[in-house]
Amino acid sequence: MAGTEPTPALSTRDLTIRFGGHVAVNAVTADFYPGTLTVIVGPNGAGKTTYFNLVSGQLAATSGRVLLRGEDITRAGPARRTRLGIGRAFQLTNLFPHLTVAENVRLAVQSRAGIGMRMLSLWSGHREVIARADHYLERVALAPRRGSYVGTLSHGDQRKLEVAILLALEPDVLMFDEPTAGMSVDEVPVVLDLIHQVKAERKRTVLLVEHKMDVVRALADRIVVLHNGTLVADGQPAEVMRSKIVQEAYLGSPETV
Template sequence: MTALLSTRGLTIRFGGHTAVDNVSADFHAGQLTVIVGPNGAGKTTYFNLMSGQLPATSGTVLLRGEDITRRGPAARTRKGIGRAFQLTNLFPHLTVHENVRLAVQARANAGMKLWSIWSSHRDLIERADHYLQRVALAGRRGTLVAALSHGDKRKLEVAIMLALEPEVMMFDEPTAGMSVDEVPVVLDLIQQVKAERTKAILLVEHKMDVVRALADRIIVLHNGALVADGEPAAVMSSAIVQEAYLGSASHD
């Protein structure tokens, strides 16, 4: 079965430093993969290569078997890769609802010309409300994004990604910076998406309780290289993980 997302020999070098080193992996629909590793292991850089924020030095990125290595992040989003928690993608001077509405509009291929006539597109407005309800932000519908807490901004990013209806959903430390009360909302939402079994979900995460609660599979990066890949119990008990990750990176 063709994977939704694959990397083949994916590598990036910054000067003399190899940040991601010849990483090959497949990600399938219905599977949640958590990427772990010590600080500086290349986890977020690997994410950036897959979502298009960084150009690969060598290797390929495939989406449903199509080579998208040379496509930028916007093109990859249109093709079905969703990346959460890039706070710069929010529009701070628009409302919470307007931010999600734009994503719904983009997914519907409606075009910016509809911006001035939203009242005649009730279905799109209702879809935006639906996604806000899913992330528990319906009560902040009219709030300017600039006034949101850090945790609410992260929840808004999830709503925007859901509204784009991607086949691949990528979360980079989804609970970082959230209050204790806010964490369950996002984790429950990821669990709901996982239960649908229609999307490939990728997480970069260092909190072991989150990893254990969500992972179907764990990939371990160390010094940019993939050093372990498999079922959570087997990976977490392996000697290389104990040495390279758990023993030295509790603060990553």
């Protein structure tokens, strides 16, 4: 039907979590659509990462709902949410330091392909798996380190490897929590260019927690602002950044925004 609103790829409805008497995320309702990159900002302690944890299933909501393509997944665990199409970079916690760079990405490709867990020594027979893994390593400029053990990588290279693993899972919804944190100036452009490429495809839904305003300006189609766990602003970047309350309380003074 003409004029019908598109179905959100991801939605939260009154999503709330309490830790004792503290409300960390307070009744957040938002829709996220395919082809849109939304940056979530706010001061330290605003609830940004906690909100991510609720969406990806790392935390169970006290109340409210999480919907994926209209399906209620509130009670689904993180593994099921990954299978359903939510991919999140977990700030290094999902890397296997005693495996090589290539082996880490191959595990993700295997999982996505549904091949099942096989001995690493048998992977040589899965040329397509190896080729796909190499493709993602090239995208993050890690092909020269494919044989290195993850534990020997710099922090920046480990963050790039995380992005490669996330892309290899081919999720419909990609979630990045400060993807350039801890990276050197030289390493940042590789990851930002990758996110630009994903955005340019206009196929996936991207959520990004970020505090660097130059990154926000470069990437955001939309900005959501959280404060004390509550959604206080949601809209086009220019509109949100012009808001006096956002400039003063969340994004810095007008001169720095």
